[in-house]
Amino acid sequence: MEKLVVKGGKKLCGEVNISGAKNAAVAIIPAAILVDGVCTIENVPDIKDVHVIVQILEEMGATARFLDRYTLELDCRTLHTQTAPGEMVRKMRASYYLLGALLGRYHAANVTMPGGCYFGPRPIDQHIKGFEAMGATVRQDGDMIVARAETLRGSSIYLDAVSVGATMNIMLAAVLAEGTTVIENVAKEPHIVDLANFLNAMGANVKGAGTDVIRIRGVKKLAGGSYSIIPDQIEAGTFMVAAAATGGDVLVKNIIPKHMESVSAKLSEIGAMVTEYDDSIRVVGSEKIASVNIKTLPYPGFPTDMQPQFVALLSVASGNSLVTEGVWDNRFQYIGELLRLGARIRVDGKTAFITGVDHLEGAPVCATDLRGGAGMVIAGLMAHGQTEITDLDHIDRGYEKMEEKFQALGADIVRVSY
Numbered sequence: 001m002e003k004l005v006v007k008g009g010k011k012l013c014g015e016v017n018i019s020g021a022k023n024a025a026v027a028i029i030p031a032a033i034l035v036d037g038v039c040t041i042e043n044v045p046d047i048k049d050v051h052v053i054v055q056i057l058e059e060m061g062a063t064a065r066f067l068d069r070y071t072l073e074l075d076c077r078t079l080h081t082q083t084a085p086g087e088m089v090r091k092m093r094a095s096y097y098l099l100g101a102l103l104g105r106y107h108a109a110n111v112t113m114p115g116g117c118y119f120g121p122r123p124i125d126q127h128i129k130g131f132e133a134m135g136a137t138v139r140q141d142g143d144m145i146v147a148r149a150e151t152l153r154g155s156s157i158y159l160d161a162v163s164v165g166a167t168m169n170i171m172l173a174a175v176l177a178e179g180t181t182v183i184e185n186v187a188k189e190p191h192i193v194d195l196a197n198f199l200n201a202m203g204a205n206v207k208g209a210g211t212d213v214i215r216i217r218g219v220k221k222l223a224g225g226s227y228s229i230i231p232d233q234i235e236a237g238t239f240m241v242a243a244a245a246t247g248g249d250v251l252v253k254n255i256i257p258k259h260m261e262s263v264s265a266k267l268s269e270i271g272a273m274v275t276e277y278d279d280s281i282r283v284v285g286s287e288k289i290a291s292v293n294i295k296t297l298p299y300p301g302f303p304t305d306m307q308p309q310f311v312a313l314l315s316v317a318s319g320n321s322l323v324t325e326g327v328w329d330n331r332f333q334y335i336g337e338l339l340r341l342g343a344r345i346r347v348d349g350k351t352a353f354i355t356g357v358d359h360l361e362g363a364p365v366c367a368t369d370l371r372g373g374a375g376m377v378i379a380g381l382m383a384h385g386q387t388e389i390t391d392l393d394h395i396d397r398g399y400e401k402m403e404e405k406f407q408a409l410g411a412d413i414v415r416v417s418y
């Protein structure tokens with residue numbers, strides 16, 4: 001097994017290049033099932049979740065090869081089954097996109113209930129509601145979801161929860177359906193727009209992604225082509241927070257600053273200097289970190305996936321901060337680990353009450369989930385002494401060579417086997 005050993009107290013300085021977006025990649029890769037041709041997907045992040053979804057497709061018969069570290073050539077015309085391998089599917093959340101893509105292309109999908117980070121129950125009722133509105137029948141057989149359709153017809157669907165997954169999954173099912181599908185109250189995250197752009201680049205007719213209503217006019221077929229994935233908004237935010245947390249000076253490169261607005265605004269409020277350029281943002285930390293209140297919301301609100309990183313930062317702010325989780329029922333498991341480092345945080349329901357302490361003190365902790373793990377790394381970078389972080393599988397699912405990027409900024413962080 002491996003752990004990260006962090007010796008805190010180094011100011012991060014320099015430049016960091018941000019990889020392609022995980023939550024776009026894990027939807028765009030299975031979307032290739034809908035394509036009658038070869039897809040060349042660029043700026044694919046080199047992370048575990050990507051390798052798992054590619055392996056799932058390969059086991060189902062797809063032909064996949066990396067032309068270089070970040071360019072994936074994928075041909076799903078050779079798929080020989082509509083059943084996804086259960087053991088692999090359980091390794092990640094985004095395997096639910098196989099449902100929409102297989103249903104859209106073959107009118108049949110058998111996919112095990114997906115895995116991923118645990119934040120309380122993670123229902124997929126809105127995905128299923130969308131498939132059923134289009135004429136599919138969906139039933140659960142053990143832990144397998146079985147979806148079938150004679151034909152898929154465009155329909156009007158109003159989402160009861162603003163769901164990233166349901167929005168993208170229904171888009172996948174609709175691009176080859178007969179007629180027009182209108183999805184209302186959809187999620188507006190940058191990766192929704194990216195999936196729509198990918199599908200349109202392959203010949204789909206998807207309009208309105210990034211607004212509250214998406215209209216998809218079904219087309220007969222999608223042809224192959226090339227597409228480049230957007231930069232990862234959450235990886236960028238994680239490095240921006242780390243720069244502010246260590247009083248450093250970091251240029252976060254290869255990003256879309258517009259996607260970072262809520263994060264940039266909060267970093268300015270805590271006293272960091274944030275300067276936007278065309279495709280990069282510089283963050284210069286201040287001596288003192290001011291306390292702030294945060295509520296996570298669907299995009300363009302403050303992202304839930306940046307909540308643990310900010311809580312780690314605010315644990316040493318001067319004064320009291322309130323952080324309210326507005327997306328997930330239970331996304332504070334990692335706080336028990338922060339307490340081991342000396343943070344003073346009380347959780348009541350969906351709100352964390354943070355009393356800033358003078359400093360954190362290094363200790364052994366674990367990554368309870370992907371972003372909770374990122375929060376632990378930031379805490380370790382700020383703490384006095386040595387912090388050891390175990391359960392790196394979570395971090396590796398979504399961050400590409402995280403410790404190498406931090407080392408290049410001057411952090412004292414190493415990965416060791418034990």
Ligand code: EPU
Nearest residue numbers: 023094122123124125126127161163164165305327328370
């Ligand atoms: N919801 C329902 N019914 C559904 C679907 C969702 O009630 O059918 C609820 C959920 O319980 C939750 C809310 O709607 O309260 C939002 O869930 P959403 O469907 O948007 O989440 P997701 O698609 O499962 C994606 C990201 C998460 C990110 C959320 C919110 C992927 C693979 N995962 O999850 O990313 O937190 O959107 O932005 O795209 C991460 O990267 O660390 C991560 C957890």
